[in-house]
Amino acid sequence: MQQSGGTHHAAGHRHRPGGSSARAVTPGEAIELAEKGIRLSPTDPRLSIWLPALAGAYYQLRQYEKAVEIGRRSWTLNRDWPAGLRYVVAGLAELDRIEEAQAPLAELKRLNTNLAFVEGNLRRLFTDEAR
Numbered sequence: 001m002q003q004s005g006g007t008h009h010a011a012g013h014r015h016r017p018g019g020s021s022a023r024a025v026t027p028g029e030a031i032e033l034a035e036k037g038i039r040l041s042p043t044d045p046r047l048s049i050w051l052p053a054l055a056g057a058y059y060q061l062r063q064y065e066k067a068v069e070i071g072r073r074s075w076t077l078n079r080d081w082p083a084g085l086r087y088v089v090a091g092l093a094e095l096d097r098i099e100e101a102q103a104p105l106a107e108l109k110r111l112n113t114n115l116a117f118v119e120g121n122l123r124r125l126f127t128d129e130a131r
Contacts, residue, residue: 030057048078055087064091075104082111 025033034054038047051074059067068091074084085108092101 027057027060030054031061048074048081048084051077052081052083052087055084055091059087059091059094062094064094067091068095082108085111 031054034050034057037050038044038054041047044050051070055067055070055074058064058070067087071084071087071091074081075088085104088104089101089108092098092104
């Protein structure tokens with residue numbers, strides 16, 4: 001279907017010639033897509049890189065327990081990629097499990113010796129754009 005300004009696609013977004021047809025997905029859509037990808041490729045060696053996105057989507061939906069679980073899974077798979085650990089710390093804090101958050105927070109600080117960097121990441125996690 002052609003209209004002025006671009007082409008409509010079945011997904012409901014408009015593609016502009018020469019432009020991007022990408023659109024932001026909701027946390028629910030992100031979960032659906034990520035879980036489908038994991039089902040299709042459960043042994044993907046980059047799984048630890050993709051899991052923090054899934055943890056982040058659960059975190060945005062305030063499903064903190066699930067965000068912590070997935071963040072821990074990412075951290076277990078790759079101790080050199082701390083992105084999942086951020087959701088562990090933030091999720092535990094949201095669940096008021098401050099004592100339990102201390103060990104992962106110490107590890108996150110150890111990996112990111114620049115405390116301002118860690119603080120900035122945690123502040124972004126606690127900024128809920130959906131509110």
